[in-house]
Amino acid sequence: MSVLTRRHLLRHAARSASATAVAGVTRAAVSATVPTGAALLTAGDATPARRTGDPATGPGDDTDPERHTDAEGTLGLHFPENFGWGAATSAYQIEGAAKEDGRGESIWDTFSRTPGRTRGGDNGDVAADHYHRYLADLDLMRDLGLRSYRFSISWPRIQADGRGAPNQRGLDFYRRLVDGLHDRGIAPMATLYHWDLPQALQDAGGWENRDTAHRFAEYADAVFNALGTAVPTWLTVNEPKTVVQNGYLIGHHAPGHQDPDAAYLVAHHLMLAHGLAVQALRATGDDTRIGPALNLHPCYPVDDSPAATAAARLYDGYENRLYLDPVFTGSYPADVLADLGPGSRMVQGIRDGDLKIISAPVDLLAVQYYTPIYVTGTGGTERRWPTSEASWQQIYPDGMYDILTRVTRDYGPVPITVTENGLPTPDTLSDAGTVDDTGRIAFLRDHLAAAHRAVASGVPLESYHVWSLMDNFEWEVGYDQRWGLIYVDYPTQRRVLKSSAHWYRRVIAANGL
Numbered sequence: 001m002s003v004l005t006r007r008h009l010l011r012h013a014a015r016s017a018s019a020t021a022v023a024g025v026t027r028a029a030v031s032a033t034v035p036t037g038a039a040l041l042t043a044g045d046a047t048p049a050r051r052t053g054d055p056a057t058g059p060g061d062d063t064d065p066e067r068h069t070d071a072e073g074t075l076g077l078h079f080p081e082n083f084g085w086g087a088a089t090s091a092y093q094i095e096g097a098a099k100e101d102g103r104g105e106s107i108w109d110t111f112s113r114t115p116g117r118t119r120g121g122d123n124g125d126v127a128a129d130h131y132h133r134y135l136a137d138l139d140l141m142r143d144l145g146l147r148s149y150r151f152s153i154s155w156p157r158i159q160a161d162g163r164g165a166p167n168q169r170g171l172d173f174y175r176r177l178v179d180g181l182h183d184r185g186i187a188p189m190a191t192l193y194h195w196d197l198p199q200a201l202q203d204a205g206g207w208e209n210r211d212t213a214h215r216f217a218e219y220a221d222a223v224f225n226a227l228g229t230a231v232p233t234w235l236t237v238n239e240p241k242t243v244v245q246n247g248y249l250i251g252h253h254a255p256g257h258q259d260p261d262a263a264y265l266v267a268h269h270l271m272l273a274h275g276l277a278v279q280a281l282r283a284t285g286d287d288t289r290i291g292p293a294l295n296l297h298p299c300y301p302v303d304d305s306p307a308a309t310a311a312a313r314l315y316d317g318y319e320n321r322l323y324l325d326p327v328f329t330g331s332y333p334a335d336v337l338a339d340l341g342p343g344s345r346m347v348q349g350i351r352d353g354d355l356k357i358i359s360a361p362v363d364l365l366a367v368q369y370y371t372p373i374y375v376t377g378t379g380g381t382e383r384r385w386p387t388s389e390a391s392w393q394q395i396y397p398d399g400m401y402d403i404l405t406r407v408t409r410d411y412g413p414v415p416i417t418v419t420e421n422g423l424p425t426p427d428t429l430s431d432a433g434t435v436d437d438t439g440r441i442a443f444l445r446d447h448l449a450a451a452h453r454a455v456a457s458g459v460p461l462e463s464y465h466v467w468s469l470m471d472n473f474e475w476e477v478g479y480d481q482r483w484g485l486i487y488v489d490y491p492t493q494r495r496v497l498k499s500s501a502h503w504y505r506r507v508i509a510a511n512g513l
C-alpha cells in the first residue's frame with residue numbers, strides 16, 4: 001500500500017470535517033471560474049475543436065469571457081436535437097417512508113442512527129417524503145420540461161433482507177413512478193444501486209463478501225422482470241469509487257469502515273456486481289440499455305516535474321482507470337494492481353473469468369463530474385480553484401470538457417450521459433417565497449458550455465442530469481447542504497422552484513443556453 005492510498009484517506013477525511021466551512025463563497029467562486037481558452041489549454045492536452053456556425057454548436061464563441069458576465073445571459077449555444085435534459089435523485093436521499101410497504105433496513109439506516117455518524121443525527125426516515133409526494137414531484141418535473149429523470153431503486157424495498165422473492169409493494173411503487181414519467185413524456189433512467197445495501201447482506205459481510213455480487217444480480221433480475229422495457233436505460237452501481245473511498249477507506253459513509261485492504265476487494269466485487277447485472281439484463285432479451293455510473297475526476301499534475309506527472313498518473317489510476325479499464329478493456333490498470341501488491345485482498349480476490357464478466361459490452365457510460373484533483377510530486381493534493389460549500393469540490397468547469405473528451409479518446413465512442421453535476425449553495429426562502437440561487441445558474445451554465453464544447457469536439461454526449469432535482473439528504477452532512485433545483489422546506493415539505501429551476505426550464509425549452 002503506497003503513500004498515495006494513505007493520502008487518499010487524509011484527503012477524504014477533510015471532506016467530512018470541513019463540509020460547512022465555506023458557505024457563502026459560492027457566487028464569487030463561480031464567477032471566478034469563467035472558462036477561457038487559456039484555461040482550457042493549460043488544463044488539458046486536448047485542443048478544443050470548435051466549429052463556429054455548425055448547427056450543432058450554433059453561431060458564436062462559447063469561450064468568449066464576455067458571454068459569461070451575466071448569469072442569466074444567453075450564450076448562443078444549441079444542443080443536438082433530442083438532447084436529454086434531465087435531473088437526478090437517489091432513493092435514500094429523497095424517499096423517506098423508511099418503514100413502509102415492507103421496506104427492510106439498509107446500511108444507511110444503521111449508519112445514520114449511529115451517534116456521531118451524520119450531522120446532528122440527520123437520517124433518511126422522512127427525507128423529502130417523495131414516496132408519498134411522488135405525483136406532485138412528477139408534475140414539477142413536467143413543469144420544468146424534463147426529458148429524462150434519473151432515480152434509484154431502493155434494494156431493501158424490493159428485497160427486505162437482500163434475498164428471496166421480491167416485495168410486490170416495493171415494485172409497485174417504482175411501476176407507478178415509471179408510468180407517471182411516461183404519462184408526462186419523461187424518459188425514466190433507473191440506477192439499481194445507490195448505496196442502500198440491505199443491512200442483512202452487510203451482516204453477511206457486505207461487499208467484502210463475493211456472494212453480495214450474486215445477490216445483486218438476483219435483485220437486478222427481479223427488477224428487470226417487473227419493470228421490463230418501461231425503463232429504457234439502466235445504470236448498475238452508482239460511483240463504486242465512493243463506496244470504496246468513503247465507505248471503506250475513510251469510513252464517513254456506510255458501512256463506516258477504515259480498512260484499505262478490504263476497500264479494494266470491495267472495488268472488485270462492485271465491478272463484478274456491475275458485470276453480473278449486465279449479463280442479467282441481456283438474459284431477459286429486452287431491448288433496453290445498461291451501463292455503469294462513474295464519478296470521474298481529471299487528475300492534473302501541479303507542475304510539469306517528472307515526480308508530479310508520475311504521481312498524477314497513479315492518482316488517475318485510483319480515481320478513474322480502476323473503474324473504467326475493467327469495463328472497457330477487460331483488465332485492471334497494471335500500475336494500480338502493482339501498487340496494491342500481489343498479496344492484497346483485491347488481487348487475491350480476482351478469479352478466472354471475472355474480467356470477462358465485468359467487460360461484458362455496455363450500451364452507455366454515465367459520467368458524474370464534480371471536481372478536478374491537482375496532484376503534487378509526493379502524491380498529495382493541492383487546491384487550485386475556489387470550493388463550493390462542499391469543501392471537497394473545486395469549481396472548475398473545464399474539467400467537464402477534459403474528462404468527457406478524455407473518456408472518448410481513451411475508450412472509444414461509447415454513448416455518454418452525464419448523470420450528475422451540480423453544487424450546494426446557501427439557499428434561503430425569502431419572505432416573497434423565492435429562492436435566489438444565481439451561483440447555481442452560473443455553475444450549471446459554465447459546465448453546460450464545457451459539455452457543449454465536448455460535443456463539438458466529437459464526444460457522443462446524449463443527455464445531462466443536474467444533481468439534484470430537489471434538496472435532499474446529503475449523506476454524512478445530512479440536510480445541511482442544498483443541492484436541488486427545487487427547494488424543499490423540510491418542516492412543511494413544501495417545494496419551491498429556485499431561480500435555477502426557472503432558468504433550467506428556459507434552457508430546456510430553447511434546447512440551449
Ligand code: FCB
Nearest residue numbers: 090238239242295467474
Ligand atoms: C455524488 C452522489 C450523490 C450526491 C452527490 C452530491 O457523489 O452520487 O448521491 O451525494 O455526490
